[in-house]
Every structure is written in structure tokens, then in C-alpha cells.
Amino acid sequence: MFARWPGFDDKSLQDFAFILYYIIFWSFVRQTLIFYLLQPLARHYGIKSQAKLDRFGEQGYAIVYNVIMGSTAVVCLFLDSHGFHLPDSHIVCNVSAPNLVLSHRVFLVK
Numbered sequence: 487m488f489a490r491w492p493g494f495d496d497k498s499l500q501d502f503a504f505i506l507y508y509i510i511f512w513s514f515v516r517q518t519l520i521f522y523l524l525q526p527l528a529r530h531y532g533i534k535s536q537a538k539l540d541r542f543g544e545q546g547y548a549i550v551y552n553v554i555m556g557s558t559a560v561v562c563l564f565l566d567s568h569g570f571h572l573p574d575s576h577i578v579c580n581v582s583a584p585n586l587v588l589s590h591r592v593f594l595v596k
Contacts, residue, residue, distance in 0.1 A: 516547055519546075519547055519550065520543035520544070520546070520547055521543075523546075524542060524543045524546040524547065525539050525542070525543050527542075527546070528542040528543070528546075
């Protein structure tokens with residue numbers, strides 16, 4: 487299916503170094519965001535307990551991460567959607583809703 491180039495699919499220590507680098511990099515970004523943006527924001531709004539500051543930071547990071555990654559996914563899907571469709575997806579899309587419900591009920595009865 488795909489052409490195999492010599493050395494292209496080989497695994498090496500460089501793959502491990504690549505993954506380790508990005509683990510460290512994104513952990514640094516996460517901690518920087520929590521300590522320098524989210525915890526001061528929580529203190530500004532009156533949160534004083536360290537446990538609550540930590541929770542606010544973790545949940546704030548989760549929100550920031552999901553907003554950025556979700557928005558990126560929507561933009562990628564909008565700009566380049568041919569990879570997200572099956573070759574015969576027009577057949578599935580032309581089925582009306584009552585037929586889908588009927589076929590689902592028949593499947594459950596069998």
C-alpha cells in the first residue's frame with residue numbers, strides 16, 4: 487500500500503529522544519501556564535487554599551488544552567476534509583432518518 491523507503495520505518499534511539507523531548511517540552515509549557523497564568527488568576531479571584539489553587543490550575547489547563555486542540559481539529563477538518571470521509575460515504579448519508587430508526591429496531595428484534 488505505502489512505499490517502503492530504506493531506513494524510513496526503522497526505530498532507533500532518535501525516536502526515543504524525540505518523544506522524550508516533547509514530553510519534557512509540553513510538561514514545561516503546562517507547568518508554566520499553571521504557575522504564571524492560572525494560579526495568579528485564581529489568587530486574584532480570592533482562592534487561597536493550596537489544594538484549591540492546584541485544582542484550579544489543573545482544570546484551567548484542561549480547558550485551555552481542549553479549546554486549543556478542539557479548535558485546531560475543527561479548522562483541520564474544515565480545510566482538509568477528504569481524509570475524514572469513507573469512499574462510499576454518500577451511500578450512508580442518503581439514508582433518511584425514519585429508515586435508520588426502522589433498521590435499528592429490526593436489528594434489535596433479531
